[in-house]
Amino acid sequence: MKNDTAGPQGSFSARMRLSAAQQADVVPLSDATLDDLAAKIAADAMVIGIGESTRFSRETFGIRDRLFRRLVQGHGFRALAMQDSAGAVAALDRYVQAGEGSAASALDGAWRPWRTAEMAATLEWIRAFNRDHPHDPIRIFGVKPAQAQPEDYDAVLDHVRESAPERWAEAASHLEPIRTAHRTDEHVQRARGTHPGRPFIDHARDALALIRSLPGVDRADGVLARMRLIVDFHERSVAGRDNYAGDGAAWADAIDDHRRRTGLRVVYWDGIAHTSAAAVTLGLAPERGPQQSVGSLLRDRYGARYVSVAIGFHHGDLGVATVPEPAGDLMDAMLGEAEPSAHWLDLRPAAVRRRWDGPAKARVISGVYTPSRDAAEHLAVACLADAFDVLVHIRQASPVRWLP
Structure with missing residues (x-):
């Protein structure tokens, strides 16, 4: 891989080829290696942010769900934080605690990206776990304050x-x-x-x-x-605030308050722009410069006890849009060169960090995505390994299944 930046760190600002050493850093994604990954990220963590580059992919959601289940079953995580209002997520928590209604009906008032068959299956799994562990249940809470319904x-x-x-x-x-x-x-x-x-x-x-x-x-x-x-x-909406960043400080406070009040270790589900452990610049609003993310605030508070995992993909039909192969200056393009097509990478070991670190751009597919401006649909970070401790990548994505 050609490195045309000063010092040992690489850069994703100009396209470089995957080196043999970088290929060796990549771990094939399987049930067994997901067990290993869960153990690595859970070791000393109090909060783990698992972010997706899109909310529309069945595969990226599936990886996040499988990793979450391992953190629950093998490592004692008992709280799931979600980007939604406290009131909407309270309905999800009532379902997983008491079986009130069904998973699908509990999602009726949730933010639209959560209203999928995949999310309903997650809730059903949590409900089953809680039935089997009545004295050690999983709790779910929303990071936003109570909102209008x-x-x-x-x-x-x-x-x-x-x-x-x-x-x-x-x-x-x-x-x-x-x-x-x-x-x-x-x-x-x-x-x-x-x-x-x-x-x-x-x-x-x-x-x-x-x-x-x-x-x-x-x-x-x-x-x-x-x-x-x-x-x-x-x-407080994106349109009302004219800002995609959200209210990061309030959301971080909600996660921190819940953890301190309950003593539970927390998994936080959101998009990678929010779970990033470093400030991000959004390609759709570059004039705003770097914005503090929820994850960056949690990293300030927890240090290495906050772990940031980013799940991305190379291309695919997401139902809402067909996403082409990424431009060469995106880290998704470089990860797409690695074999096998589904893999993960722990950036924390010093030698791995030296081979991968540097300024980077990662694709973000939001509800406003359109292929005609694909080049702008990304986030940028000054230092890849500061933003994400672990990268998970799949080659091709397919759409989630929306609930009626």
């Missing part, structure tokens, strides 16, 4: 219908368009050309002003509080 819109509109029917149509004109964000995020609607036009946060604020103007609303069974939750939901 579709029933909050219903409650607000019902109140307007009863207290000021002449203003119901006006209230509905604000609330009906924006409630669609609970099924498809507003920024995704914009990317797909289905957005109705006016920013959702403006509709939400106008609806709040309307509700405040109604007589007796302060005595109306939490209607004003529900409306404030709706405004907060849209203010």
Whole structure:
């Protein structure tokens, strides 16, 4: 592999070929080697972030799920943190603790990327584990604060219908368009050309002003509080914040607080831009520069006891889009040269780090992905081995199976 950067570290900023030494660093992915990987990352870890480069791949989700099960069964991890609101994930936790409803029904209020047959199967496995271990169960929690749910819109509109029917149509004109964000995020609607036009946060604020103007609303069974939750939901969204980074500090606090309160070791599931243990620059917003991730904040707090695992892929049909082979300056292209087609790589040993480290770009396939701007659909990190302790890579991906 040609190295045209100063010092021992390589660089992914210009395409280089996989060397024989780097090929030797790669471990074929199998059930046996996943056992080894789980043991390596669990050794001293208190929190393990397992991130995917896309939420639409059955294979990358499957690897994350298989690794999580090994961390539970063999290494005592008993908490799963997910990027979703505390209220939505509470329904998942009720299912895995008490068997309330079904896995699919528990996911009804979850963020859309979680509403898949693969996630339902994970919940069913956790439920079975908890039945067999009633005194040592797995808990699930959301890293976001409680958010508005579709029933909050219903409650607000019902109140307007009863207290000021002449203003119901006006209230509905604000609330009906924006409630669609609970099924498809507003920024995704914009990317797909289905957005109705006016920013959702403006509709939400106008609806709040309307509700405040109604007589007796302060005595109306939490209607004003529900409306404030709706405004907060849209203010904190990607579109409302005009920022893909999310509220990393609050999410890291939620993980840290849960671990300290319960004493449980935590597995954190999210995208690689959030689980990265170093700041990331998003290709869709390079002007913002490096952004602190949840994982970078956890690395600051936990040091090596926070472990970052990144799962990526080379190409494939994800249902929402067909993703071509990666550009040569992405680390996904270099990992795609390695054999076999599914493998993993521990970057922490000093010799391995020297062979692989340096500035890097990794592909990120989000809900706004389009092949026409594939070159921008990535994250960039200043130092690969600071961002990710372990890389897992597969050659070809296929779509998850969406729940009805």
